Amino acid sequence: MEQKGGTKRLFSDKTYYIIDTDGLLGIANKLYFEWLPLNEVFMRNQRRLTFSLLFIAFLQLFFTQAIWAAVDSSCVTCHTNESLMKTLHKPPSMPEGESGEG
Amino acid sequence: MYKGYVVDRDLLKKDQHFILACPQCHQGNAGILKKDEAHKGLVKRPSDNMANCATCHKSVTDKYSKSLHYTTAGLRNGVMPRFSKEELKTFDEKVFEKSCRSCHASCGDCHVKSPAVGGISTGLLAKHKFVKKDEGKTCSSCHGGRVYPEYTGEYSGAPDVHYQKGMLCMDCHKKAEFHGDGKAYESKNQVKDRPACRSCHKPGSEKNPAAKMSHEMHADKVSCYGCHSGAEYRNCQQCHAGTGATAKPEMILGKNPRDKKTLTTLRLIPTVRDTFAKVGIKMENYDALPNYWDTPAHNIRKRTDRTRSCDTCHVERKNFLTKERLIKDGSRANEGLIMVPKPIKR
Known part of the structure; x- marks a missing residue:
């Protein structure tokens, strides 16, 4: 499920999450070493810069890269693949006699 | 049949039921790709626990x-009157909870x-979509021995x-009728607002004068099924715990055990003396x-041999149901269901 700004988030002891953090590191890298000129102005504002990076990471967690485990767990990997299910599924053996309420 | 276990990936993003991951309801081991280990501790029917x-x-x-x-x-409750108090206890422990109760329907069913x-x-009905109804895949499964195939004509051809x-x-x-009204009924006969022919087919609204006259003559004497059941229906017999029953097609007309003034379609119940x-x-x-x-035969036809000619019943x-047709070694109460129709004065 895609997360949008202000959406309530559910937490539980048994809740599973997978968070893709590639984007966070990439952005942090670019921000710190490429986009921001290393001069005295920014050295003085390092605290502000650090806070900004953390804030971006926090936003990313909610708005861009968070992927629910329901989409990427091993359950889904098999159970959304029809050809894989065909190879894994074993037909049940037929019981003897009639059954069921009817 | 493998297709019955394939989940629609698009549903996982759209459906509120998937806001939490699969193990939240199904347990098991989500992080493992090997089938047997991933399914360890798997809960196949999470809605058996209605708390979910x-x-x-x-x-x-x-x-x-x-x-x-x-x-x-x-x-x-249908079979209970046949037991003594001790036998009822044994039935509850050894039969009902282990066998009959397995027929109960969970939300997921x-x-x-x-x-x-x-x-x-x-x-899965629709790749794990939570559907409102799908009678052909749900009702037909549990009620697929009698009612559903009789209704579709698969059983008798009509x-x-x-x-x-x-x-x-x-x-x-x-x-x-399915979700209930919060009251624990003992049998379906106690439930209010069950389907009734007259809910849609109002007496007096017939276009055919002969039909109107026939309905007036037989009102409260013959059920709708008595004339309009269109074909033979399945009658199970000789049921024994652990081995099941046999069945054969028959139409049986007799007194309604719950209202002996009314003639209706009867169905043989397979409980014999040594069933348990x-x-x-x-x-x-x-x-x-x-x-x-009494059985509400789900094979209704407007015109049957009984609606075409009075002689079919009266002559x-x-x-x-006759003495000769009664099952062997059956209940003594069966004879009370035999009805001999009155001859018609011409």
Whole structure:
């Protein structure tokens, strides 16, 4: 499920999450070493810069890269693949006699 | 059949039910790709524990927990009068909880996955979509021995006219009948607002004068099924715990055991004297109940041999229960269901 700004988030002891953090590191890298000129102005504002990076990471967690485990767990990997299910599924053996309420 | 276990990936993003991961309901081991290990501790039917559904659907689950589809109390209460007190205890422990109770329907059996009959299921109804109804894959599974194939015509070749008009189970059997009203009924006969022919077919609204006259003459004497059941229906017999029953097609007309003033279609109930002998139940009060019960035959036709000619019943007595037709070693109460139609004065 895609997360949008202000959406309530559910937490539980048994809740599973997978968070893709590639984007966070990439952005942090670019921000710190490429986009921001290393001069005295920014050295003085390092605290502000650090806070900004953390804030971006926090936003990313909610708005861009968070992927629910329901989409990427091993359950889904098999159970959304029809050809894989065909190879894994074993037909049940037929019981003897009639059954069921009817 | 493998397709019955394939989930629609698009649903996982759109459906609120998937806001939490699969193990939240199904347990198991989500992080492992090997089938047997991933399925260790798997809960196949999470809605068996209604607390899972009650999180969001409490108003429904509170009522459903007392409904007959969930409690299957009708199965127990239907046979109970045949037992002594001791036998009833044995029945509850060894038969009802282990066998009859397995027929109870969980939320998922109607809304997610086709119920298993004899251990076999056709799987997810719509790739794990939570559907409102799908009679052809749900009702037809549990009621696929008698009612459903009789209704579609698969059993006798003559479908019910309502089926031909495009009606399915829930067109007559409304949601409230399944979800319940919060009251724990003992049998379906106690439930209010059950389907009735007269709900749609009002007496007096007939276009055919002969039909109108016939309805007036037979009112409160013959049920609708007595004239309009269109074909033979399945009658199961000789049921024994652990081995099942046999069946044959028949139409049986006799007195309604619940209202002996009315002639109706009867269905043979397969309980015989030694049905539960394997668990030590002799049924001390076996004769307290008959072996035939009134059945709302789901094979209705407007015109049958009985509607075409009065002689079919009043002269030929076709399909009427007679002493010769009674099952061997049956209940003594069966004879009270035999009805001899009055001759017509011409």
